[in-house]
Amino acid sequence: MTGFARFLEILDVPPEVDDPEAVDLDTVRGEIRFDHVSFRYEGNSDVLNDVSFTVARGQKLALVGPSGGGKTTICHLIPAFYELTEGTISIDGIDIRKLKKASLRDAVGIVQQDVFLFGGTIRDNILYGRPGATEAEMIEAAKRARIHDFVTSLEHGYDSEIGERGVKLSGGQKQRISIARVFLKNPAILILDEATSALDTTTEILIQDALDELCEGRTTIVVAHRLSTVKTADEIAVVSGGNIIERGTHEELMELENGIYKELYTLQFRGN
Numbered sequence: 001m002t003g004f005a006r007f008l009e010i011l012d013v014p015p016e017v018d019d020p021e022a023v024d025l026d027t028v029r030g031e032i033r034f035d036h037v038s039f040r041y042e043g044n045s046d047v048l049n050d051v052s053f054t055v056a057r058g059q060k061l062a063l064v065g066p067s068g069g070g071k072t073t074i075c076h077l078i079p080a081f082y083e084l085t086e087g088t089i090s091i092d093g094i095d096i097r098k099l100k101k102a103s104l105r106d107a108v109g110i111v112q113q114d115v116f117l118f119g120g121t122i123r124d125n126i127l128y129g130r131p132g133a134t135e136a137e138m139i140e141a142a143k144r145a146r147i148h149d150f151v152t153s154l155e156h157g158y159d160s161e162i163g164e165r166g167v168k169l170s171g172g173q174k175q176r177i178s179i180a181r182v183f184l185k186n187p188a189i190l191i192l193d194e195a196t197s198a199l200d201t202t203t204e205i206l207i208q209d210a211l212d213e214l215c216e217g218r219t220t221i222v223v224a225h226r227l228s229t230v231k232t233a234d235e236i237a238v239v240s241g242g243n244i245i246e247r248g249t250h251e252e253l254m255e256l257e258n259g260i261y262k263e264l265y266t267l268q269f270r271g272n
């Protein structure tokens with residue numbers, strides 16, 4: 001019955017319609033701009049309140065700040081998962097409402113907190129990034145995601161079923177499969193919503209290396225918990241209560257008297 005209720009719920013979701021004048025994003029440069037963006041989830045109060053920032057092509061913006069501050073929400077507005085309450089988000093100077101959804105989402109790759117894998121083989125799950133890619137391209141993506149060696153160590157390799165009766169994957173392995181997917185997709189814009197869950201040091205290093213490589217040459221917004229990711233960002237924004245309350249480079253923010261970033265950073269180092 002629960003399954004059936006869920007099925008009816010999905011049928012009730014109105015299909016997403018493109019604006020009749022929507023255009024394709026041809027060659028994507030990858031500049032992202034938020035212009036006075038406010039947003040609330042249905043029936044709630046504002047979750048984002050007048051947020052503005054620009055990420056130039058190929059640059060990396062790190063979002064840090066307390067839980068519930070609005071970081072994931074900012075990420076989800078870029079592929080137009082929700083409609084804005086106020087303001088404009090544009091890519092390469094084009095309002096995303098004026099872009100065909102399919103074209104917009106081709107340009108954006110996401111690695112999320114909750115990894116989304118479906119029943120099926122490891123191959124199916126990686127190919128989801130770009131259906132039609134060749135076997136060689138799929139393996140290349142898996143290598144770059146640092147998951148190839150693990151997959152080939154399995155009895156059925158890329159044909160291993162991820163489903164209930166198949167391979168049990170750890171959080172780190174699932175995350176690397178989702179990274180392989182994005183390598184295969186090769187988008188101009190990358191959104192990384194890093195998992196907070198603790199990984200062992202070896203897995204952490206594997207994932208960090210894969211992510212660093214994935215960022216190369218792309219415009220990246222990263223919700224970062226790992227200090228290494230934060231420090232190398234071109235700009236860091238502290239998001240709290242639906243606003244950006246501090247921004248600058250690591251060095252600039254460390255110089256702020258009573259700065260929030262400085263406090264977060266100092267606390268994290270004390271914990272290690």
Ligand SMILES: Nc1ncnc2c1ncn2[C@@H]1O[C@H](COP(=O)(O)OP(=O)(O)OP(=O)(O)O)[C@@H](O)[C@H]1O
Pocket residue numbers: 041042044047065066067068069070071072073074
């Ligand atoms: N789908 C949703 N419907 C309604 N409210 C939501 C939804 N998703 C998030 N919120 C609310 O929006 C606010 C911002 O949430 P968001 O997930 O953006 O925070 P975050 O900064 O990513 O936090 P964390 O560091 O814990 O991941 C929170 O108050 C949250 O309860």
Ligand SMILES: [Mg+2]
Pocket residue numbers: 071072073113193223
């Ligand atoms: Mg989040």
